[in-house]
Amino acid sequence: MKPDLLHTTRHLVQVLAFCLVISALQYLFHPERPYEVPLVYSLSIGLCTWFITDLGRFVVGIDPVTAWPRGWRGPALVAFGMVTGYTCGTLLSDAWFGWSSWHTVAANELRASLIITVVAGVVISSYFYLQGKSQTLQRRMKVAESQATEAQLRLLLTQLEPHMLFNTLANLRVLVGIDPARAQHMLDHLIAYLRATLSASRATEHGLQAEFDRLRDYLALMEVRMGPRLSYTLELPDALRQASVPPLLLQPLVENSIRHGLEPKVEGG
Numbered sequence: 001m002k003p004d005l006l007h008t009t010r011h012l013v014q015v016l017a018f019c020l021v022i023s024a025l026q027y028l029f030h031p032e033r034p035y036e037v038p039l040v041y042s043l044s045i046g047l048c049t050w051f052i053t054d055l056g057r058f059v060v061g062i063d064p065v066t067a068w069p070r071g072w073r074g075p076a077l078v079a080f081g082m083v084t085g086y087t088c089g090t091l092l093s094d095a096w097f098g099w100s101s102w103h104t105v106a107a108n109e110l111r112a113s114l115i116i117t118v119v120a121g122v123v124i125s126s127y128f129y130l131q132g133k134s135q136t137l138q139r140r141m142k143v144a145e146s147q148a149t150e151a152q153l154r155l156l157l158t159q160l161e162p163h164m165l166f167n168t169l170a171n172l173r174v175l176v177g178i179d180p181a182r183a184q185h186m187l188d189h190l191i192a193y194l195r196a197t198l199s200a201s202r203a204t205e206h207g208l209q210a211e212f213d214r215l216r217d218y219l220a221l222m223e224v225r226m227g228p229r230l231s232y233t234l235e236l237p238d239a240l241r242q243a244s245v246p247p248l249l250l251q252p253l254v255e256n257s258i259r260h261g262l263e264p265k266v267e268g269g
C-alpha cells in the first residue's frame with residue numbers, strides 16, 4: 001500500500017494541533033518560562049515521532065483493515081518512533097536554543113518529559129489506529145452497500161424477465177387492434193405482475209398467498225400469449241396461505257417449465 005497524500009496531510013495537521021495542546025499545558029504548569037521553549041520542544045519531538053511512526057508504517061507493511069502493521073510490528077514501530085523521535089526532537093530543539101538539555105535539565109523534568117512523550121505517542125497512535133480502522137470499515141460498508149444495490153437491480157431485472165416482457169408487449173400491441181377486450185385483460189394482469197415484482201424486490205420474504213397471486217398474474221399473461229396450448233391450476237391450502245417464504249421461491253420453477261417444457265411443444269400442456 002502506498003502513502004495517501006490526503007491522509008498523511010490530515011495526520012500531520014492533527015499532530016501539529018496535538019503538539020500545540022501539549023505545549024500550552026506545559027506552559028500552564030511553568031508560566032515563568034518563555035512559551036517558545038515548550039512550543040519548540042513539543043513540535044520537534046512530536047513531528048519527529050510522527051514522521052518515523054506514520055511513514056514507517058509503509059516501510060514495515062500495512063494491514064488493509066487497520067492501516068497499521070500487523071501483530072507485534074505495530075507496537076514495535078510506535079516504541080521505536082517514540083524513542084527515536086524524542087532523541088532527534090530534543091537534539092534539534094537543543095540546537096535551536098544553543099544548549100544541551102541532557103545536562104541542564106533536572107532529572108525530574110527529564111523524567112516528566114519522557115512520560116509526556118510516551119503518553120502522547122500512545123494516545124495519538126491509538127487514535128490514528130482506530131481512525132484508520134474506522135475509515136476502512138466505512139469504505140467496506142459503502143462497497144457492500146453498492147454491491148447490494150447492484151445485486152438488487154440485477155435481481156429486479158431477472159424478475160422482470162425481459163424476454164417475456166417484450167413478447168407480452170408485442171402480443172398486447174397486436175391485441176389492441178383485433179381484440180381490445182382481451183388486450184385490456186392482458187394489460188391488467190401485466191400491471192399487477194409488474195407491481196408485485198417491484199414490491200417483491202424490496203422485501204426479503206412475503207406470504208405464500210402473495211407468491212401464488214404473482215404466479216397467477218404471470219400465468220394469465222402466458223395464457224393470453226400461448227392460448228389453448230397452456231392450461232394450469234393453482235391449489236394452495238388455507239393453512240399455508242400466510243406462511244412466509246422468500247420472493248421468487250416458485251416463480252423460476254414455473255418460468256422454466258413454460259420456457260423449456262411447454263414452449264417447444266406444439267401441443268402445449
